[in-house]
Amino acid sequence: MEVAGETLWLLPERAVWWPAASMLLVADVHFGKAAAYRALGQPVPAGTTRDNLARLSDLAARYPARELVFLGDFLHARASRTPALLAALADWRAGLQSAVQPGLRCTLVRGNHDARAGDPPPSLDIAVVSEPWRRGPFALCHLPGAANGGYELAGHLHPAYTLRAGSDSVRLPCFVFDAHAGILPAFGAFTGHAPVRRAPQRRVYVIGDGRVWAVPAR
Numbered sequence: 375m376e377v378a379g380e381t382l383w384l385l386p387e388r389a390v391w392w393p394a395a396s397m398l399l400v401a402d403v404h405f406g407k408a409a410a411y412r413a414l415g416q417p418v419p420a421g422t423t424r425d426n427l428a429r430l431s432d433l434a435a436r437y438p439a440r441e442l443v444f445l446g447d448f449l450h451a452r453a454s455r456t457p458a459l460l461a462a463l464a465d466w467r468a469g470l471q472s473a474v475q476p477g478l479r480c481t482l483v484r485g486n487h488d489a490r491a492g493d494p495p496p497s498l499d500i501a502v503v504s505e506p507w508r509r510g511p512f513a514l515c516h517l518p519g520a521a522n523g524g525y526e527l528a529g530h531l532h533p534a535y536t537l538r539a540g541s542d543s544v545r546l547p548c549f550v551f552d553a554h555a556g557i558l559p560a561f562g563a564f565t566g567h568a569p570v571r572r573a574p575q576r577r578v579y580v581i582g583d584g585r586v587w588a589v590p591a592r
Contacts, residue, residue, distance in 0.1 A: 378511035378525035384586045388559045401445035401529025402560035406454020422563045427466040434475040445529040446485020446516025467498045485516030526555035534567035546580040
């Protein structure tokens with residue numbers, strides 16, 4: 375799709391590919407969220423970190439990216455910084471540099487969870503910036519509305535749209551593009567969702583069956 379004079383690819387992996395900048399963008403990975411819940415005694419699924427890292431590596435392998443940008447909430451909480459998680463992140467970053475995409479830069483635009491969880495360890499070689507981070511016509515943010523000028527690309531909301539057919543319905547993660555801002559779906563495999571409704575000039579694209587689908591305007 376065309377946004378602010380640039381071509382963006384909306385990917386079913388819940389990511390955006392910006393070809394002109396050789397940039398992949400993802401939002402709300404929330405590494406260690408499941409571990410933080412388990413530390414509180416909550417029964418939650420295991421393996422989410424492995425799944426998230428595998429999907430990131432696959433994206434980096436399939437697109438000639440020079441930069442991978444996280445639009446906030448890289449780590450979920452202080453309790454997420456377990457030795458196992460940090461070791462998995464270190465292995466993933468080393469694999470990117472040595473085999474998948476040598477020279478790939480990683481940048482984190484701090485989100486609200488990052489303020490509590492702390493920045494990624496320096497050994498991961500992930501640059502950390504505050505929002506809005508301006509790149510070309512875009513203001514890269516975590517919180518929608520954090521920029522003053524430029525077209526915002528943000529996360530935070532974990533948007534999902536409900537499709538209905540008679541008495542049946544299905545809720546799907548989605549991309550949302552308004553006149554001055556676009557919201558990415560949460561990349562993390564273990565995150566909640568916020569409902570999205572149609573609005574004037576709003577374009578909604580749901581993710582399902584390995585594809586991205588435009589929701590027709592009413």
